[in-house]
Amino acid sequence: MTKARIDARFTALKAQNRAAFIAYIMAGDPDLEQSFEILSGLPAAGADLIELGFPFSDPMAEGVPIQKAALRSLAARTTLHKTLDLVRRFRTGDQATPIILMGYLNPLMTYGFEAFATDAAEAGVDGCIIVDCPPEEADPLADALDASGVALIRLTAPTTDDARLKVVARRTSGFVYYVSVAGVTGAKSADVGSVAPAVVRVRAATGLPVAVGFGIKTPEGAAAVARVADAAVVGSALVEEIAFALAAHEGVASKVLVKASRLADAVHAARLADSAV
Amino acid sequence: MVNATSPPNNWDSYPDSNGRFGDYGGRYVAETLMPLVLDLDQAYAAAKADPAFHAELGGYMTHYVGRPSPLYFAERLTQYFGGARIYFKRDELNHTGAHKINNCMGQILLAMRMGKTRIIAETGAGQHGVATATVCARFGLPCVVYMGATDVERQKPNVFRMNLLGAEVRPVTSGAGTLKDAMNEAMRDWVTNVEDTYYLIGTAAGPHPYPAMVRDFQSVIGIEARAQMLEMEGRLPDAVVACIGGGSNAIGLFHPFLADESVRLIGVEAAGHGIPTGAHAASLTGGRPGVLHGNKTYLLQDDDGQIIDAHSISAGLDYPGIGPEHAFLHDVGRATYVSSTDEEALDAFRLCAELEGIIPALEPAHAVARVGEIARELGPDGIVLMNMCGRGDKDIFTVAEHLGRRL
Numbered sequence: 001m002t003k004a005r006i007d008a009r010f011t012a013l014k015a016q017n018r019a020a021f022i023a024y025i026m027a028g029d030p031d032l033e034q035s036f037e038i039l040s041g042l043p044a045a046g047a048d049l050i051e052l053g054f055p056f057s058d059p060m061a062e063g064v065p066i067q068k069a070a071l072r073s074l075a076a077r078t079t080l081h082k083t084l085d086l087v088r089r090f091r092t093g094d095q096a097t098p099i100i101l102m103g104y105l106n107p108l109m110t111y112g113f114e115a116f117a118t119d120a121a122e123a124g125v126d127g128c129i130i131v132d133c134p135p136e137e138a139d140p141l142a143d144a145l146d147a148s149g150v151a152l153i154r155l156t157a158p159t160t161d162d163a164r165l166k167v168v169a170r171r172t173s174g175f176v177y178y179v180s181v182a183g184v185t186g187a188k189s190a191d192v193g194s195v196a197p198a199v200v201r202v203r204a205a206t207g208l209p210v211a212v213g214f215g216i217k218t219p220e221g222a223a224a225v226a227r228v229a230d231a232a233v234v235g236s237a238l239v240e241e242i243a244f245a246l247a248a249h250e251g252v253a254s255k256v257l258v259k260a261s262r263l264a265d266a267v268h269a270a271r272l273a274d275s276a277v
Numbered sequence: 278m279v280n281a282t283s284p285p286n287n288w289d290s291y292p293d294s295n296g297r298f299g300d301y302g303g304r305y306v307a308e309t310l311m312p313l314v315l316d317l318d319q320a321y322a323a324a325k326a327d328p329a330f331h332a333e334l335g336g337y338m339t340h341y342v343g344r345p346s347p348l349y350f351a352e353r354l355t356q357y358f359g360g361a362r363i364y365f366k367r368d369e370l371n372h373t374g375a376h377k378i379n380n381c382m383g384q385i386l387l388a389m390r391m392g393k394t395r396i397i398a399e400t401g402a403g404q405h406g407v408a409t410a411t412v413c414a415r416f417g418l419p420c421v422v423y424m425g426a427t428d429v430e431r432q433k434p435n436v437f438r439m440n441l442l443g444a445e446v447r448p449v450t451s452g453a454g455t456l457k458d459a460m461n462e463a464m465r466d467w468v469t470n471v472e473d474t475y476y477l478i479g480t481a482a483g484p485h486p487y488p489a490m491v492r493d494f495q496s497v498i499g500i501e502a503r504a505q506m507l508e509m510e511g512r513l514p515d516a517v518v519a520c521i522g523g524g525s526n527a528i529g530l531f532h533p534f535l536a537d538e539s540v541r542l543i544g545v546e547a548a549g550h551g552i553p554t555g556a557h558a559a560s561l562t563g564g565r566p567g568v569l570h571g572n573k574t575y576l577l578q579d580d581d582g583q584i585i586d587a588h589s590i591s592a593g594l595d596y597p598g599i600g601p602e603h604a605f606l607h608d609v610g611r612a613t614y615v616s617s618t619d620e621e622a623l624d625a626f627r628l629c630a631e632l633e634g635i636i637p638a639l640e641p642a643h644a645v646a647r648v649g650e651i652a653r654e655l656g657p658d659g660i661v662l663m664n665m666c667g668r669g670d671k672d673i674f675t676v677a678e679h680l681g682r683r684l
Contacts, residue, residue: 057583060465061465080582105305106578131307133305161312182470
């Protein structure tokens with residue numbers, strides 16, 4: 001399985017001329033039980049792939065919403081081991097939805113790259129996005145993940161020029177994550193006018209599907225991205241629903257899943273609306 | 278590969294082209310920042326090879342910073358401890374009162390060469406923030422300093438100083454509100470303002486080329502001290518001592534002595550309430566290797582790889598990591614690393630003030646606290662050199678509070 005699950009999902013979506021909706025949540029936010037409830041509800045809410053964050057004490061690329069999600073998760077004593085348990089539990093009910101772990105390098109280094117890669121593959125993890133591990137530093141991790149068939153998904157940014165794209169494309173698989181704004185997660189809004197040519201450029205350089213994230217907050221924004229990219233990723237706007245639900249003493253999972261399905265519907269209808277016009 | 282038992286013989290070959298000091302260092306940053314870090318590497322290499330850059334920097338070092346700083350024989354402390362002759366390298370006499378300005382002057386000239394128009398920095402004790410605000414005022418560049426909210430509270434004089442110099446101080450409330458959180462927030466600013474902003478890192482840590490660049494700019498300390506010692510004593514010291522948070526003053530002092538095999542290099546970490554209590558900032562003594570803030574180095578961390586908040590009475594040492602070159606020197610055994618507790622530093626602070634008429638910053642007070650035993654171990658024929666890297670005016674409120682006095 002593993003990489004194959006990502007490839008199969010993008011192939012199927014392409015055949016339907018649909019972009020993927022990728023939902024990001026943080027493992028253990030606000031606690032393991034409720035995040036399992038969210039996780040297991042996401043496919044029915046329309047998530048085609050799931051990015052599952054694992055917490056780090058110093059999330060340098062995150063804006064306030066995901067910083068707070070990490071703090072809630074750490075307060076609930078979430079670890080990388082427990083994050084893998086969550087995936088294992090998810091896989092007993094869902095064999096088709098790819099799960100990508102997203103986070104920072106130090107917890108992986110502590111776990112040990114080989115042990116992590118083996119355990120992640122066994123748990124049903126399909127890929128990893130490690131924010132602070134650029135290609136120049138990635139070989140030891142890439143060796144371990146390759147041996148277990150887990151994809152190492154690379155980030156590209158507005159600052160990544162053509163020469164550097166070749167470096168980024170090396171040893172990557174699954175899809176490429178295009179960071180649509182220079183900034184932290186959930187702060188600026190993506191400008192679709194500049195995203196469209198960037199997606200074309202990244203797709204040409206890597207030959208892989210391109211997912212766009214970091215600046216998508218609304219169904220409208222997600223739909224706009226879905227018209228030009230292979231996937232739209234939403235994270236901060238979803239984890240903010242957790243904060244809102246906690247503040248209002250409302251059901252956390254239902255609030256997040258309602259938001260997720262609105263975003264998913266917008267992504268899935270985006271190209272239909274296009275062809276209808 | 279470097280064998281842990283046999284130190285290399287060419288210390289100047291570190292870091293390698295990937296920014297590695299043995300296994301440590303590197304460039305662990307988000308992709309958005311990677312092109313900027315590579316750019317900086319090239320720009321610094323070009324500046325380093327340009328005699329005009331060195332001439333310009335040298336001019337400011339002499340006429341603005343006030344270098345060379347004196348080498349001072351601490352006669353009464355020497356008598357008090359009854360051992361080796363104790364010398365202070367007086368970097369607390371620099372403009373702005375600490376060694377931090379050496380690095381800031383170098384980096385601000387580089388930032389201007391690169392055409393950057395906005396400067397950001399992180400600060401713990403506020404000394405680096407003050408030094409950054411100072412050079413920004415001098416060259417007319419806007420300056421934003423990130424400072425943990427806890428540190429803003431305990432270093433009020435420096436916050437006011439930065440404001441007077443025209444800098445905006447942004448308190449950081451995430452985490453424990455200390456230096457590591459300020460550094461996270463500065464990285465977030467940098468990744469958001471990639472076009473115009475130069476991140477002026479204050480310690481010999483972060484992604485390559487920062488650890489090497491900060492070391493180079495701070496090496497003026499060791500280069501001067503080595504020459505001054507040869508002039509005053511006709512020989513090299515037996516031991517060289519400096520306090521360590523991130524480690525910029527220590528690496529600046531140590532580096533020019535690395536090839537002098539007879540010279541022992543001793544770094545003093547902050548043991549806070551004591552290493553066994555867990556409330557300390559001694560990453561080499563109490564941590565293990567990991568990745569934070571762009572480099573691989575020793576870190577205080579838990580079993581899951583979460584970074585643990587450091588503790589030290591000294592805001593400038595209150596950091597859970599250490600520069601990667603120190604991690605390397607530790608592993609190969611070229612330098613040894615010891616620690617002093619908050620209480621030991623406070624005692625040394627008072628001792629130094631009373632015997633030498635020098636009020637040290639709480640940071641070098643940690644080094645003073647270990648100098649006595651090193652001097653006694655070396656005996657009366659020995660020479661020990663310590664970097665007095667900052668003055669203690671900023672710390673009088675903290676110290677007064679610990680002595681139960683109200684100012």
